[in-house]
Amino acid sequence: MSSFNSASQEFLVWLSKSGAEVSENLKLQDLREIQAGRGVVAVKDIAEDELLFRIPRSSILSVENSILSKEIPKATFEHLGPWLSLILVMLYEYQNGDASNWAPYFRVLPSEFNTLMFWSREELEELQASAVRSKIGKESTDETFKNELLPVIEECADIFFCGAADAKQRAAAMGQPHNLQLMHKMGTLIMAYAFDVEPAESIKNVDEEGYASEEEDEDLPKGMVPLADMLNADADRNNARLFYEENFLSMKALKPIKAGEEIFNDYGPLPRSDLLRRYGYITDNYAPYDVAELPLDTISRVFQDHNGILDEQKLEYLDEHGVLDSGYDITASEPFALYKSLSPQLIVLAEVLILSDEEFNRLKARGKLPKPDKVTLEGAKLLHEMVKARIAEYATSVEEDTREPVTIPLNDKYVSKERRIAMAKLVRIGEKNILKSVERALAARVQELGATNGTSKRSRQDTEDGASGKKQKR
Structure with missing residues (x-):
């Protein structure tokens, strides 16, 4: 038996001893040949609502279940917050090795990652102008680890390193690059694998599709x-x-599952850029959720190039009404619809920016905003220029990116430059396709509104000339 499968079996034995119930109709399977690590697969037909497995709350690797929570003041964990607290606990349990209750579990968790946090600068460049690059935050996370976690570890060195003679030296060494990298790995495991540990009755505010925001x-x-x-x-x-x-967390089938089929969880409607950032992979099935972001910096630059300096009063007014943001999503839509793809806030922003001072003062006096489902000719022109400028921020065109088919290699190592470049290319192609669709639609809208306005002006002029008895020139 390979070490990979041996670790899986040891994990399942440990899980059973912890009081978990696992259905005989499924198994933990090696899916590395499709770059999916370990997965859960049905070995017999599974009925809708059938219990797949039940995990005791006591087996959850959490702050509450770790011995560390009894040794370090509760106020310290409250100060750190849920994210950093769990990283601290996981570091503690991990460095305890076989002495940790969760040692068999750690042995089946990934040790290599394709999440953007671990990409090289050269690999990240392949994402080109994608807004996802600004969401990685490696440097700021390093500072958070140094400013928040390290002081706790140093202050509680004897507890954290279980009274080891060199506890203080080991605590001081936690600020070294390889240990900061270890903290990033724990943080990545949490981002990719952790659940929200909540009571049976959810306390989250969820949207109409049942998803809570990342915040x-x-x-x-x-x-x-x-x-x-x-x-x-x-x-x-x-x-x-x-x-x-x-007392348990139970995984149940939402629909009938045939023998041989993989059992899938749900991450929600994530764009491929965020799927790559948080989980380190992408699939075509997430393409319908792709998003291209139009940054406020690009909007400001385009407006100033064509209209002059941005009016601070307008920006303040938009901010007061919750319209001003650092960037605006432009989403995929199938079939394509301009008003579905454009963010309503982006339309409102453009329409306010083009108002004359007199028009803006009238709008402000009424405490109103332009309607987000109606784009004027000048608004369409401005939005068109903004989208064109955003497209130009990418180093290559869609045509250049798609001259040859882009496929993610399955025969390479999971962590490989070729694999990362292919995923980055697919992400940027998806974003560019959205931008190109919107750019074409806005160009058509400008032409349509221009023709309508021209017809209206000619009609008014004809009426005026006819009423005054003027003879038309031929």
Whole structure:
């Protein structure tokens, strides 16, 4: 038996001893040949609502379940917040090796990652102008680790390193690059695998599709749920869901699953850029959720190039009404519809920026905003220039990117430059396709509105000339 499969078997034995129930109708399978690590696969037909497995809350790797929570003041964890607290606990359990209750679990967790946090500068350049690059935040995260985690580890060195003679020296060494990298790995595991540990009755505010925002998720307690986190996800292939009970977390089938089919969790409608940032992979099934962002910096530059300096009063007014943002999403839509793809806030922003001082003062006096479902000729022109400028910020065109088919290699190592470049290329192609669709639609809208305005002007002029008895020139 390979070390990979041996680790899987040891993990399942540990899980059973911890009180977990796992259905005989599924198995943990090696999916490395399709670059999917470990996955859960049905070995027999599974019925809708059938219990797949049940994990005791005591088996969750969380702050509450770690011995460290009894040794370090509660106020320290409250200060760190859910994210950093779990990183601290995972560092503690990991460095304890076989002495940790979760040692068999750590041995089946990934040690290599394709999330953007671990890409080289050269690899990140392949994403070109994608806004996802600004969301990585490696440098700021390093500073957070140094300013928040390191002082706690140094202050509690004897506790953290279990009374080792060199505890203080080891604590001081946690600021070295390889240990900061270890903190990033723990943070990445949490981002990719952790669940929100909540009571059976959800306390989250969710949208109409049942998803909480990333910001709201940040405030909830985090926990690593063994086995549940080994389910892969692939957009609409979701066929299982985790349910919260008083003493257990239960994974159940959402629909019938045939023998041989993989069991999939759900990450929600993520664009491929965020899927790559958070989970380190992409699939075509997430393409419908792709997003291209139009940054405020690009908007400001284009406006100033064509219209002059931005009016601070207008920006303040937009900010007061929750319209001003650092960037605006332009989304995919199928079939394509301009008003579905353009952010309503972006339309409002453009329409306010083009107002004359007199028009703006009238709008402001009424405390109103332009309607987001109606673009004027001047607004369409401005939006068209903005989108064209955004397209130009990418180093290559869609045509250049698609001269040859782009496929993600499966025969390379999971962590390979070729694999990362292919994923980056697909992400940027998706964003450029959205921008090109919107650019063409806005160009057509400008032409349409221009023709309508021209006809209206000619009609008015004909009426005026006819009423005054003027003879038309031929």
